[in-house]
Amino acid sequence: MARLARDQPEQNFAVAVIGGGPAGSTCGMLLARAGISTTIIESSEGIRWKIGEGLPPLAKPLLRKLGLWERFLKDEHLVSYGNTSAWGSPDLVDHSFVFDPNGNGWHLDRCKFDEMLLSAAEESGAVLRRGTTVTSWSKTRAEDWKLLLTGRNGQRSEIAARFVVDATGRKRWFARRQGVKEIEYDSLMGWVSLLSPEGPAADKDSLTLVEAVEKGWWYLALIPGGKLVVAFLSDSDLGLIRQSRQPPLWMELLKETTHVSRRVARFGYRIEIGPRAIEVNSSCVNPTTGNAWLAVGDAAAAFDPLSSQGILTAMEAAMHAATAIVQCLQGQGNSLQHYVLEMGEVLSSYLARRYFYYSKERRWYHSPFWRRRTPQT
Numbered sequence: 413m414a415r416l417a418r419d420q421p422e423q424n425f426a427v428a429v430i431g432g433g434p435a436g437s438t439c440g441m442l443l444a445r446a447g448i449s450t451t452i453i454e455s456s457e458g459i460r461w462k463i464g465e466g467l468p469p470l471a472k473p474l475l476r477k478l479g480l481w482e483r484f485l486k487d488e489h490l491v492s493y494g495n496t497s498a499w500g501s502p503d504l505v506d507h508s509f510v511f512d513p514n515g516n517g518w519h520l521d522r523c524k525f526d527e528m529l530l531s532a533a534e535e536s537g538a539v540l541r542r543g544t545t546v547t548s549w550s551k552t553r554a555e556d557w558k559l560l561l562t563g564r565n566g567q568r569s570e571i572a573a574r575f576v577v578d579a580t581g582r583k584r585w586f587a588r589r590q591g592v593k594e595i596e597y598d599s600l601m602g603w604v605s606l607l608s609p610e611g612p613a614a615d616k617d618s619l620t621l622v623e624a625v626e627k628g629w630w631y632l633a634l635i636p637g638g639k640l641v642v643a644f645l646s647d648s649d650l651g652l653i654r655q656s657r658q659p660p661l662w663m664e665l666l667k668e669t670t671h672v673s674r675r676v677a678r679f680g681y682r683i684e685i686g687p688r689a690i691e692v693n694s695s696c697v698n699p700t701t702g703n704a705w706l707a708v709g710d711a712a713a714a715f716d717p718l719s720s721q722g723i724l725t726a727m728e729a730a731m732h733a734a735t736a737i738v739q740c741l742q743g744q745g746n747s748l749q750h751y752v753l754e755m756g757e758v759l760s761s762y763l764a765r766r767y768f769y770y771s772k773e774r775r776w777y778h779s780p781f782w783r784r785r786t787p788q789t
């Protein structure tokens with residue numbers, strides 16, 4: 413990428429990235445490396461647990477390309493050798509990464525991972541504002557974006573930027589306010605808990621476990637520190653919302669599983685945090701860009717957790733986004749259009765894969781959850 417002059421005063425940036433998850437920090441880092449004055453604004457600070465932990469082997473070449481591989485290894489995320497699933501049949505079938513040219517995948521300490529990306533962005537020259545939320549936007553007289561920021565103790569400040577990146581995840585904070593259309597492909601919800609073992613951590617099984625049930629499906633993943641992330645996924649309109657939010661009732665639902673409940677009982681896992689209710693439907697915004705802004709990561713297109721691809725896709729999209737923004741700031745008019753096309757291809761290939769995987773489960777024809785996702789014959 414060509415270097416552009418860093419000629420803005422402190423509160424004026426070429427690019428303001430809203431959101432410091434994998435998409436925002438990767439995009440901010442690459443822009444800063446290209447010499448673009450960039451700020452990243454991230455609301456959260458010091459959180460204990462962030463959901464979304466599976467990183468596939470394909471992350472290895474990406475992290476190498478970003479120059480973050482050695483740093484990633486130092487954080488000692490849990491190595492994962494694949495998945496095992498009861499999907500389409502009651503028996504578990506292993507899907508090992510053994511034949512993957514990139515080797516194993518990982519179960520992340522997600523807070524550490526996001527922190528690593530944010531620190532790398534800051535070291536590259538991006539100005540990071542943590543514990544700060546973008547709460548309003550307008551335009552300056554020079555037609556730049558003006559963002560109102562609200563900090564930790566409610567203190568307010570303003571910054572100006574020529575270009576805005578919406579990396580706010582599923583909130584789509586900025587894109588929603590630009591009047592874009594949101595497309596939702598289903599109404600999948602997740603009720604996710606963090607579980608701790610009763611005694612010292614003895615569970616060593618780092619395969620991701622997926623189990624289909626009549627009303628949806630469950631997944632379970634061991635994370636660094638010997639804790640377990642367990643999630644129940646079902647549609648928001650199937651009458652399970654009240655039940656799934658309450659720990660004892662969520663545990664009752666879990667008992668309807670075979671493999672997940674066996675694992676939880678074996679090590680005496682108990683809920684430490686949760687269940688948290690989260691929208692996890694497949695959705696996107698259309699268009700993903702506008703005049704001097706674009707959406708990236710989940711803000712642009714969010715995927716079903718079954719794909720285990722959200723983080724990787726967000727980071728890859730951030731690389732495309734950074735290139736498009738640099739070109740746009742240099743006056744190359746069609747650069748954002750390329751980005752739109754790239755995002756469109758990613759989304760269509762994801763939707764085809766999603767259809768393929770859900771179609772493999774044919775045991776519950778009568779269940780609305782599966783009927784909506786499988787071909788009717």
Ligand SMILES: Cc1cc2nc3c(=O)[nH]c(=O)nc-3n(C[C@H](O)[C@H](O)[C@H](O)COP(=O)(O)OP(=O)(O)OC[C@H]3O[C@@H](n4cnc5c(N)ncnc54)[C@H](O)[C@@H]3O)c2cc1C
Nearest residue numbers: 431433434435455464466545546580581709710717722723
């Ligand atoms: C149950 C579940 C399981 C998942 N499992 C996996 C998995 O195994 N593997 C995988 O790859 N992906 C998984 N994902 C998806 C993955 O977590 C996301 O795809 C990924 O986090 C997207 O990154 P992002 O940077 O786009 O958004 P996010 O990580 O959501 O980051 C957005 C950031 O924006 C900040 N923000 C929001 N609004 C504002 C504002 N107004 N001002 C300032 N900051 C703001 C938020 O604090 C947040 O840090 C899972 C998701 C869920 C819900």
